[in-house]
Amino acid sequence: xxxxxxxxxxxxxxxxxxxxxxxxxxxxxxxxxxxxxxxxxxxxxxxxxxxxxxxxxxxxxxxxxxxxxxxxxxxxxxxxxxxxxxxxxxxxxxxxxxxxxxxxxxxxxxxxxxxxxxxxxxxxxxxxxxxxxxxxxxxxxxxxxxxxxxxxxx
Amino acid sequence: xxxxxxxxxxxxxxxxxxxxxxxxxxxxxxxxxxxxxxxxxxxxxxxxxxxxxxxxxxxxxxxxxxxxxxxxxxxxxxxxxxxxxxxxxxxxxxxxxxxxxxxxxxxxxxxxxxxxxxxxxxxxxxxxxxxxxxxxxxxxxxxxxxxxxxxxxxxxxxxxxxxxxxxxxxxxxxxxxxxxxxxxxxxxxxxxxxxxxxxxxxxxxxxxxxxxxxxxxxxxxxxxxxxxxxxxxxxxxxxxxxxxxxxxxxxxxxxxxxxxxxxxxxxxxxxxxxxxxxxxxxxxxxxxxxxxxxxxxxxxxxxxxxxxxxxxxxxxxxxxxxxxxxxxxxxxxxxxxxxxxxxxxxxxxxxxxxxxxxxxxxxxxxxxxxxxxxxxxxxxxxxxxxxxxxxxxxxxxxxxxxxxxxxxxxxxxxxxxxxxxxxxxxxxxxxxxxxxxxxxxxxxxxxxxxxxxxxxxxxxxxxxxxxxxxxxxxxxxxxxxxxxxx
Numbered sequence: 276x277x278x279x280x281x282x283x284x285x286x287x288x289x290x291x292x293x294x295x296x297x298x299x300x301x302x303x304x305x306x307x308x309x310x311x312x313x314x315x316x317x318x319x320x321x322x323x324x325x326x327x328x329x330x331x332x333x334x335x336x337x338x339x340x341x342x343x344x345x346x347x348x349x350x351x352x353x354x355x356x357x358x359x360x361x362x363x364x365x366x367x368x369x370x371x372x373x374x375x376x377x378x379x380x381x382x383x384x385x386x387x388x389x390x391x392x393x394x395x396x397x398x399x400x401x402x403x404x405x406x407x408x409x410x411x412x413x414x415x416x417x418x419x420x421x422x423x424x425x426x427x428x429x
Numbered sequence: 430x431x432x433x434x435x436x437x438x439x440x441x442x443x444x445x446x447x448x449x450x451x452x453x454x455x456x457x458x459x460x461x462x463x464x465x466x467x468x469x470x471x472x473x474x475x476x477x478x479x480x481x482x483x484x485x486x487x488x489x490x491x492x493x494x495x496x497x498x499x500x501x502x503x504x505x506x507x508x509x510x511x512x513x514x515x516x517x518x519x520x521x522x523x524x525x526x527x528x529x530x531x532x533x534x535x536x537x538x539x540x541x542x543x544x545x546x547x548x549x550x551x552x553x554x555x556x557x558x559x560x561x562x563x564x565x566x567x568x569x570x571x572x573x574x575x576x577x578x579x580x581x582x583x584x585x586x587x588x589x590x591x592x593x594x595x596x597x598x599x600x601x602x603x604x605x606x607x608x609x610x611x612x613x614x615x616x617x618x619x620x621x622x623x624x625x626x627x628x629x630x631x632x633x634x635x636x637x638x639x640x641x642x643x644x645x646x647x648x649x650x651x652x653x654x655x656x657x658x659x660x661x662x663x664x665x666x667x668x669x670x671x672x673x674x675x676x677x678x679x680x681x682x683x684x685x686x687x688x689x690x691x692x693x694x695x696x697x698x699x700x701x702x703x704x705x706x707x708x709x710x711x712x713x714x715x716x717x718x719x720x721x722x723x724x725x726x727x728x729x730x731x732x733x734x735x736x737x738x739x740x741x742x743x744x745x746x747x748x749x750x751x752x753x754x755x756x757x758x759x760x761x762x763x764x765x766x767x768x769x770x771x772x773x774x775x776x777x778x779x780x781x782x783x784x785x786x787x788x789x790x791x792x793x794x795x796x797x798x799x800x801x802x803x804x805x806x807x808x809x810x811x812x813x814x815x816x817x818x819x820x821x822x823x824x825x826x827x828x829x830x831x832x833x834x835x836x837x838x839x840x841x842x843x844x845x846x847x848x849x850x851x852x853x854x855x856x857x858x859x860x861x862x863x864x865x866x867x868x869x870x871x872x873x874x875x876x877x878x879x880x881x882x883x884x885x886x887x888x889x890x891x892x893x894x895x896x897x898x899x900x901x902x903x904x905x906x907x908x909x910x911x912x913x914x915x
Contacts (some may be wrong), residue, residue, distance in 0.1 A: 409499030
């Protein structure tokens with residue numbers, strides 16, 4: 276099992292891509308392992324909606340547990356989960372502790388996410404994310420590092 | 430060879446990628462646009478529209494409208510008509526996540542001169558009363574059960590509760606309530622994402638705009654009169670939004686369901702997972718159709734409640750009733766849908782499921798689907814431009830059969846959001862726009878920058894292309910003076 280603690284965070288491990296999906300927003304996230312990759316992709320998604328991620332106070336905690344036989348679909352489901360909380364509870368959430376286990380051909384994700392309800396006076400909004408699309412969606416290992424490409428529908 | 434070199438010019442406004450261009454294409458792909466607009470389109474448009482041409486049941490052509498640009502699965506501006514009796518499919522990616530995203534237009538009997546002194550007050554109040562931005566919630570507090578009822582009954586549900594007038598329903602596509610919406614086909618998660626969001630604008634390119642019909646921009650006086658646009662510098666209100674998180678979740682749920690059965694159960698192979706689909710005449714296909722209709726109704730209801738809020742704001746500011754201010758709704762038209770329609774193909778009438786993703790239905794005169802009061806002039810079409818340029822009211826034409834009576838939906842982006850954001854700053858843009866007579870309020874400076882006018886095609890060129898192609902006819906061009914941005 277690999278796990279990732281938020282405090283060991285590196286420099287911004289994601290970048291937005293200019294020429295994919297004219298009306299939408301694409302990003303590439305990287306990580307030395309899967310938990311790092313998932314954390315980076317979650318922040319990349321949240322950062323599309325909120326410019327100043329650091330302004331999100333981590334006062335409310337939720338547990339997210341998901342499993343899938345495909346690592347791609349596991350990341351897809353995880354990002355959808357964050358979008359769900361944003362709409363249903365107005366919660367802006369960031370991963371605090373991420374664990375991913377691979378056994379019996381199935382990936383198991385256990386994440387502690389934390390955040391708070393959107394406060395328009397403190398959180399600088401950018402664009403609402405409608406959905407994670409599967410257009411060009413990829414998760415792959417290259418030269419020992421994990422990389423994901425995601426196009427978000429805006 | 431560049432893809433554009435494969436395009437064959439059929440006419441001044443029709444360009445074809447032959448079915449031999451890509452393996453699996455069942456029909457040619459056609460782009461309806463002027464040469465200039467075609468050349469400006471990103472290469473992904475050609476790839477995506479030719480992928481659409483591989484879908485089972487597609488009839489005649491996979492089409493892309495003049496405002497087309499790259500999307501996911503279908504390009505934005507994509508139109509595909511599926512023969513449902515010949516294994517034709519339904520694809521959430523051909524509708525878009527924002528099911529029934531559309532435009533609504535209402536008029537007032539006020540002039541620019543009367544509105545201008547109150548413009549800031551109007552826009553500020555609209556900004557308060559029509560929540561916009563990330564995950565915004567509306568003022569209606571509904572239970573899950575009430576929301577289920579709402580998505581089965583659409584705008585009618587709202588009018589019955591005092592949000593709007595009976596007359597509004599007559600000028601809404603499907604009378605604001607499409608038959609066959611079945612809330613048992615939607616997930617709790619979809620309800621959870623939407624039940625708090627009725628009456629909200631959303632973000633991205635969604636907006637609410639106060640606009641003026643300048644006398645020189647009335648292209649067809651007779652038709653304009655039919656729409657109640659008769660006063661010089663008459664003020665109208667136009668807005669653009671959809672089915673919010675609810676519709677997005679319905680699309681996401683079924684995209685995943687289709688991916689699971691598409692190949693194993695129906696032997697359908699696709700070139701992009703966002704083209705996930707199922708035969709229309711299958712349990713999965715008909716479930717999605719019934720669920721999607723709930724998305725349609727949510728969107729009609731959302732725009733109905735927003736219309737009510739707009740009337741309230743004008744009424745408060747001017748101290749007169751909305752009736753006295755002549756706040757009649759002109760039309761509500763969607764540009765992200767799939768609808769069963771009858772079309773003539775090779776001389777025979779066929780029942781087709783027409784997907785329009787970022788494309789507007791534009792029936793010519795006489796079609797039964799068009800609101801009775803407009804049936805003799807053709808279906809009203811509302812096309813929104815960027816917040817800086819202008820928007821149009823048009824009508825459908827009898828010559829639109831080649832596109833299954835579809836036309837453009839907006840001006841269409843030419844630049845990615847990420848790039849636009851590097852070029853402009855929202856706050857500066859707001860000052861610039863104000864200096865040019867457009868007062869803008871937004872929940873997001875960055876979001877505002879992403880919507881800067883130069884990130885879009887020239888709306889006038891897009892409209893001219895639709896007119897030249899004979900797929901819609903402009904009636905009035907509107908100039909923005911106040912804008913609420915999500």
